[in-house]
Amino acid sequence: MLTTSLRRRTPGDLLFSIAVGTVVALVLFATIYPIWFVSIASVSDPAMVATGRVWLIPQGFSTFGYEQILADDRIWTGYRNTLLYTVVGTALNLVVTLPAAYALSRREFAPRRALMFFFAFTMFFSGGLIPTYLLYRDLNLLDNWLVFVLPSALNVYNLIIARAFFENSLPEELFEAAMLDGVGYLKFFVSMALPLSKAIIAVIGLYYLVQHWNDFFTGLIFVRDYDKQPLQIVLRDILLSNQAFAGGAGGAGGSGGGAYAQQFADQIKYGVIIVSTLPVLLVYPFIQKYFEKGVMVGSVKG
């Protein structure tokens, strides 16, 4: 990396710096503006938004969208379900993934290469949708909330990341000393390896958490019972069900007809986007510092 003090300032360098600055500014704008716009549109006067008078700061003030969302049972049922699936699912994910990753990281464990192939092969080859569907039917997983947590209990990519972390970051001397004291693998894993692995637990915990929170596929394919549907399915119904029908009433707020109803439907949509994404956005800054670590550890050895 070039430091400022080392750089000679030629006109070419200056031009280059300006070019970099411009590109970065454009990238940042393109990334942040859509999220910012949704935030301001969710509290602005719907008519001002619909006629294109809201650009950088909220215009007018309306909490209509949020009031409708608060009063809508579907959203809160979805929220409750997703919360349940995410908490139980992520806990199960960690219980399944971490011990397996540790076992695979032990170099003296001869079958580990064969087992790694057993796991990794599923990343590139699968039975496909229909055999999976029929299997779940035979296992009574259709319309069963366990379908949200059991089949996704192991993500092979996360397994590989965790294994690489255990391989590269745990001092081998620690293990040897523990072995001399007659401590078994299990006890060593629980009392020594885990406390030293907070970073990787945070990273793959976040990956799993987001995977469950954003899971739309499972509900779409395997669940019919609306009381069991997660937030993403409810979101689909509110955000997308009246797609391309300007004038159709959207979500719970549709009253009246035509463009007037569409304005209010849109405000509900902006609000719903914020309400559903907020939990992930709130967790994000706290775990964000671990990202690079997680990705780099995973890239050491695939």
Next chain:
Amino acid sequence: MAVTLDETAANVPGSTPVRAMVRGRRRRTLSGHLRTRWQLWLMLAPAVVVTAVFSYVPMYGIQLAFREFDFAAGLTGGKWVGFKYFQQFFDSPLFWDLIRNTVAISLTTLMVGFIAPVLLALTVNQIVGPRRKRFTQTATYLPHFISIVVVVGMLQVFLSPTSGVIPHFLGLFGVEGTNYLGDPGSFVSVYVISEVWQHCGWNSIIYLAALSSIDTQLYEAARVDGASRPQIIRHVDLPALVPTMVVLFILNMGGVLNAGFEKIFLMQNPMNLPASEVISTYVYKIGILQSQFSYSTAIGLFNTVINFAFLVLTNQLAKKFANTSLW
């Protein structure tokens, strides 16, 4: 293809010399292996069971593609019919439309989605000052965590021809608004641009990590030779990214027919269907919605096999020409 738990356990290479760490004795027998390693097997058991049941049993069910579906027989199917359902798919009037749409969407995503993170990483690496760099990274990773449903919802409100912010913005320059989401001609562009918006930053992490591990002596040597910053990017930064690029390219090729089901499904509407019906959405419609289980299994298998073939082929080519490979 199916590997059950029992077979896996039986395949344990008991004859392989096991370096017995525990109490320093070498054991060569299966029982010896199990006596020293049973705790490791216990730790692996849940993961092995989950993978065997939820990944390998469905592979066993692939035979359904070659059999008549029989409700009573379930996963293993009934009468053997050979390649009947594959033939039915190849003869279907939809066949070439599905292939064309799937390839158009996935190849464009693959190419643009492959190059954009490299360019972003090279650019972000040029930002002077750790805090500005940090901020840019944090901001560009963020969209990766937004759900697909929300991204498609944002596309719809932003692109709405009557009230969307993008038509309003284009209107300032006198560009007439069209219904981008209802137009088959813009489907691929809207899909790919939103993919890049969502994942480009996240996918650049791995390249930024590679860039940060470049030996600073290389930069100093280049500067002594009078290289300009663009020349340094071209001759120092870019070559450092090549090994990572090759590996990711192979992995991406393994998904050449894997146009993302969820997002395409959510973006579909009757108007853009000529461009947006892909293999995976078609399998969903005829399999899950119309219960033509054998036919849709065959189509799904066709898709998987093509992907797998591309993965193996790209891997071989990379091994030969770039000396990098997955296995």
